[in-house]
Ligand SMILES: [Zn+2]
């Protein structure tokens with residue numbers, strides 16, 4: 307399940323033999339499991355609070371839709387009605403409202419299309435802390451929801467962890483991430499660290 311208040315998934319920690327709470331920014335690698343469909347299943351590698359890195363399987367529904375809170379069974383005190391009400395109702399209303407306004411729970415810059423595009427946790431390929439900004443930011447390789455091509459984005463942890471939260475400025479690497487002799491992970495790290503030029507996209511500037 308996804309705790310929509312803390313913005314963390316409940317995933318299994320084999321070392322602690324129990325559940326641990328994992329934010330999207332603690333993911334390190336996401337791969338679609340070959341052969342699984344309806345629902346699709348993803349292999350998620352994440353850095354656990356226990357200090358180790360684990361791999362677990364997460365279904366597409368859990369990964370991309372649970373964070374929107376529609377399935378949550380938690381309740382909250384509605385101060386207007388004085389009653390406990392389902393968080394899910396509140397979150398579903400919020401999601402409908404946001405989508406109607408043309409907002410998406412997650413957005414990333416697509417360099418090949420020179421445009422902001424919707425994305426999901428399942429769109430992430432690699433995630434790593436970005437030490438140049440004192441660990442406050444995270445570098446991600448994201449597959450565009452629209453054109454399926456890849457771009458390196460540098461975003462805040464909240465941009466990944468909190469659905470509907472969008473950074474006012476997003477840095478990205480202005481180089482096409484194409485297939486060549488380098489492994490995708492090696493190329494991702496090269497683009498992030500040995501840096502071809504980075505460009506900043508500002509929300510206000512459109
Ligand atoms: Zn663990």
Ligand SMILES: [Zn+2]
Nearest residue numbers: 416419450453
């Ligand atoms: Zn695109």
